[in-house]
Amino acid sequence: MDVLNADDYLTRLLAAPRPGAANILAFLDYRVGAICKDPQFLLIPLDDHLCHRGDGVFETLAYRSRHALLLDAHLERLRNSASALHLAPPCPWEEVRALILDVARASGADQGSLRILLGRGPGGFGISPAECPVPSLYIIALHAQDVPETVYAKGFSACRSSIPARQSYLARTKNINYLPSVLMVEEARRRGFDVPLAFNDQGKLAESAIANVALVDTQGTLVTPDFSHSLPGTTLLKALELIGPHMPVSTRAVSEAEIYAARELLLFSTTPGCVAITSYEGRPIGDGRPGPTAKLLRQSLREALLREGTPL
Numbered sequence: 001m002d003v004l005n006a007d008d009y010l011t012r013l014l015a016a017p018r019p020g021a022a023n024i025l026a027f028l029d030y031r032v033g034a035i036c037k038d039p040q041f042l043l044i045p046l047d048d049h050l051c052h053r054g055d056g057v058f059e060t061l062a063y064r065s066r067h068a069l070l071l072d073a074h075l076e077r078l079r080n081s082a083s084a085l086h087l088a089p090p091c092p093w094e095e096v097r098a099l100i101l102d103v104a105r106a107s108g109a110d111q112g113s114l115r116i117l118l119g120r121g122p123g124g125f126g127i128s129p130a131e132c133p134v135p136s137l138y139i140i141a142l143h144a145q146d147v148p149e150t151v152y153a154k155g156f157s158a159c160r161s162s163i164p165a166r167q168s169y170l171a172r173t174k175n176i177n178y179l180p181s182v183l184m185v186e187e188a189r190r191r192g193f194d195v196p197l198a199f200n201d202q203g204k205l206a207e208s209a210i211a212n213v214a215l216v217d218t219q220g221t222l223v224t225p226d227f228s229h230s231l232p233g234t235t236l237l238k239a240l241e242l243i244g245p246h247m248p249v250s251t252r253a254v255s256e257a258e259i260y261a262a263r264e265l266l267l268f269s270t271t272p273g274c275v276a277i278t279s280y281e282g283r284p285i286g287d288g289r290p291g292p293t294a295k296l297l298r299q300s301l302r303e304a305l306l307r308e309g310t311p312l
Contacts, residue, residue: 015038023143025107028099030090030137030245035106048136050119053127054177056136060118060270061100061234062144066110068101073234074116075100081173083119090135100139104312107141109154111192114138114272117176147272152298155269155278155290158208159188160256161196165206171283174231181209195267195277197259200229205254211269212236213277215262216293221248223258230257236268242300243293252280264291273301 004012021039029043030034036042050056061074076147077093077098089096096116104114123132131137161184170177188209197213198206207213207230214224214236222243224236240249258264265277267286274297277292 006050017230017285019050023145024043024151025109025112025141025143027138027140028103030099032135034102034149037106042140044136044138045122047125048119048122049129049132050117050121050136050176052125053120054175055085055087055129056117056119056176057085057087057174058115058300059174060115060175062111062112062113063104063312064111064306064309065066066312068114068312069105069309070234070238070306071097071100077231077234078116078118079263081175084173085130085175087118088118088136089137090121091137093290096137099137101310101312102141103141109141109143111144113144116199119176136216145271147275148165150217150292152275153273155191155193155276155294157282158195158197158265158277159191159193161187161198161209163187163196163198165198165200168228171206171231172227172230178210181271184209188297195274199256200231202253205256205258205259206230208267211267214239214266214268215254215259215264216264217258220263220264221250222293223254224249224251225254226251233268233270235273238304239268239274239297239301243297246296247293259285262286264293266294266297273305274298 024039024042026037027042044051051068058072058079059078062069079093100114119131119136120129121134121136163180165182166180191232193209197208200206202301207269212233214222226239259280263286267275267277274294276294278285278288
């Protein structure tokens, strides 16, 4: 194997394959102190504990029509997640907010998504945070990955995952330890379903792999599973606020039997907003088509998030 000097290594690095490069619009590594638009330089130090220990947190948010959606709600959750890990950014939180908008503007796109990663930082391959003198901060702008209209018209199919819901102390932070979610998604794909649903050790519904779920029960109440084993999503919380004037809302334990009996089953996440789940384990939910609550919340979320968005 060749041993190269810095210039030769950089030349070879830039020639190396870079899958996914077309999706990257702009990014910031706080250590460098500048925004870059060449995806070949989107790198992370291997000794950053974010990488080899999973010691970090993240958020994903969307921007549409040059407005960042739910920016402050995402930042508040990032701050809470970081606090649970006794982690702080390398700069004041107000600067983090400004940098997010800077990267979005630098993307040159009117719409896209933003990934913010806050890690323990580089410093060694041990486990103690003490070897990392400065936390890491990465902000990446990506092309928007909108859900096709055909998905909203048809809805998702769902299955029960054999992977249990995350432990409560992990579920309450948006940390980068997503291996259970990876396994859930792969299991659903192998079985021919769109999304998996995870249950806790009492057999109660928790969430999907990377999304919240809720159902409309036989009495017409929008029911969200309690958040003992799931993270309250910013999109779900906004949806609950919007739906309040139209129907009763409840948060409680939800059994699998209630899924089969539900009028509607809904999925909430940053990218799709609200999408109906129209079948579970091969059996239709309601009449097997997206229902009125799914349609109402999709439209209400789209309008409210853009109206309340932060201009770039």
